[in-house]
Amino acid sequence: xxxxxxxxxxxxxxxxxxxxxxxxxxxxxxxxxxxxxxxxxxxxxxxxxxxxxxxxxxxxxxxxxxxxxxxxxxxxxxxxxxxxxxxxxxxxxxxxxxxxxxxxxxxxxxxxxxxxxxxxxxxxxxxxxxxxxxxxxxxxxxxxxxxxxxxxxxxxxxxxxxxxxxxxxxxxxxxxxxxxxxxxxxxxxxxx
Numbered sequence: 001x002x003x004x005x006x007x008x009x010x011x012x013x014x015x016x017x018x019x020x021x022x023x024x025x026x027x028x029x030x031x032x033x034x035x036x037x038x039x040x041x042x043x044x045x046x047x048x049x050x051x052x053x054x055x056x057x058x059x060x061x062x063x064x065x066x067x068x069x070x071x072x073x074x075x076x077x078x079x080x081x082x083x084x085x086x087x088x089x090x091x092x093x094x095x096x097x098x099x100x101x102x103x104x105x106x107x108x109x110x111x112x113x114x115x116x117x118x119x120x121x122x123x124x125x126x127x128x129x130x131x132x133x134x135x136x137x138x139x140x141x142x143x144x145x146x147x148x149x150x151x152x153x154x155x156x157x158x159x160x161x162x163x164x165x166x167x168x169x170x171x172x173x174x175x176x177x178x179x180x181x182x183x184x185x186x187x188x189x190x191x192x
Contacts, residue, residue, distance in 0.1 A: 034060040054180040056173035085166025092159040111152045115140045130181045
């Protein structure tokens with residue numbers, strides 16, 4: 001192969017490499033901007049099961065199998081082992097409301113057992129008030145410092161259950177979200 005042909009191949013390969021790396025870096029930056037972009041397009045709240053739920057500022061929402069999941073990806077995620085935080089909202093089977101007096105012990109025992117089987121230990125248990133409704137939350141953490149922080153909450157007198165998994169720094173945003181929840185106001189019927 002002539003010298004000129006080798007130089008052309010090297011230039012083309014270098015250009016493709018730079019283009020590929022640039023595209024990859026732009027993609028990583030876009031992932032980090034999903035939260036603010038989502039809020040610009042959709043606002044600051046979602047509705048689920050007659051509740052108005054605030055979405056933390058740096059999070060965006062996606063739906064998986066009918067469940068809203070609030071997501072926050074750090075730089076490099078999800079392609080690399082970058083940081084991420086997920087808040088998933090579930091509805092209890094049969095839409096049975098959580099009754100603190102009768103369901104609290106069973107919820108705590110069942111969730112604690114499942115988390116301990118995964119190598120996590122219970123760090124704290126407490127209630128969060130949302131107007132006149134309380135949610136009961138259990139916080140877990142793994143044995144190693146890189147383990148994700150976990151919070152499991154059942155919302156009193158509703159079938160709603162929240163699963164938080166992610167960075168400890170966003171737990172305060174999660175609790176602010178719970179405190180900011182409110183029942184949706186029924187739509188007034190108009191008479192024609």
